[in-house]
Amino acid sequence: MQSASLRIWLGALLVLCCAFITSATSPTNSISKTTIPIPTHFQNIKVLRIIDLRTPIVHEDIGFRAKNIGNQPVNEYYLTFKAQDEENIASINAFLRQGPKTALSIEQAGFDSEKELQLYKVTFDSPLQPDEEIRFGVKVAYTNVIEPLPKKLPQISRQHLIFNGNVYLFSPYNTEEIKTTLQLPNEKILSYTGNDEIVVKTGNKIIYGPFQNIPAESYNILSCHYEYLKPVLTLTSLRRDFQLSHWGGNLAVEEHFALRHDGAKMEEPFNRAKYQLSRSVHAQTNVLQHLPLELPAHARDIYYRDDIGNVSTSALTYGPSATILDIKPRYPLYGGWNYTWFHGYNIDLGYFARYSKKSGVYILNFKFVENVIDMAVEKVEVNVILPEGAKNVKVNAPFKLDSIEHTKHFTNFDTTGHYKVVLKKFNVINEHSQPIQITYEYSSIRYLQKPLAASVGFFALFIFSIIISKLPVVIGQQKKSLLKEE
Known part of the structure; x- marks a missing residue:
């Protein structure tokens, strides 16, 4: 009898221990989710959306x-974006x-993890x-929200892209009337x-709505499959180097590009003969043959090199x-191909x-990036x-930078080093x-810093060479003469 009651107590104790361990290790209890309440002070009387799909960078203009x-x-109006959409903004x-179209302040107001x-x-x-x-x-610009469909094509073929979105505006407020317009590159959809009943196609535009009395946070899938006959380009990295010289009154600029073609890939190996024979239809494929870059009108000593030379x-x-500067790579770029160079x-x-x-x-003015029209830059x-x-x-920047670093850069005849600013x-x-x-x-006295450093360096070199020349240089040990003077 006692042994039976002992087994019951031990079993109950084991159940309690398991329950405690489960509750302690449960991810729902260890990670608390937050909800951000949004005041419902506003109501959207009318919303007009224009989604521009004419380039790989999708632009949404919302009125x-x-x-x-x-x-x-x-005086505070809130916008909400789903997490997967916000990553691409x-x-x-x-x-x-x-x-007058005066700018308004817009900033992130927190993440609702619930x-x-x-x-x-x-x-x-x-x-x-x-x-x-x-x-x-x-106005919102998105990257990486379109993709080729099909993902692979023959070498000579037309490319098509697909876009997925929301027919409505995902808003925290109720909307009395809304209309969404898609603007495509051409009429081939x-x-x-x-x-x-809900959509009208006119030329290269697709119009959804107008819709009446749309509740808050409404979502209705929107998908469009259309023709796009240009390359889909992404710069995986772009590095720009500016070096100022007040002594020479010169600005040296060098840009390093790492380009990737994100369009439809080839389903077969590249055929050079087929490429030469199909020159007349290259404009109807996604191949990249050249890339024009705009440089300042007074630029001089222009050069362009890749990994080979x-x-x-x-x-x-x-x-x-x-x-x-019309850059022509050593080979045509198809989907999935890469090319790196610097100029x-x-x-x-x-x-x-x-x-x-x-x-x-002194005030230095320059553009943060240039020549990135219709392409995304990852870094x-x-x-x-x-x-x-x-x-x-x-x-001073008109937008938020991810990092600003102040450091030093040393070159020839430097004493304290050049001041270097790194923006990312x-x-x-x-x-x-x-x-x-x-x-x-x-x-202005700093103009003499490098000439003085060079003069001191050369003077020290001359003094050192004089001292070296006065030192006796003997190879081996000198033997005493065995001859006696008579």
């Missing part, structure tokens, strides 16, 4: 007419549509009173979701406003830097090497080709 349905003045900005939503907050310049309406717009097949055209040039420093007598600082690194002796360096950003598109300003102080 809002919103109304304050609350009892208190408010390269740029987002907001602006007023009524009157619903897996990223929140953005648009802040108006002045609060909206109850029952007051406002018209504003939001293989398929799209919807029937005649100098590339002589490029073409250079000088114009009044720009110099066009550079020199230009007078006065075109990019000026001295402000009012503030007593950009900009290295700016300022003259030796520069100080009080400040960076991920997921970059053409919208980021905006001016960056770097201000710094540089004393």
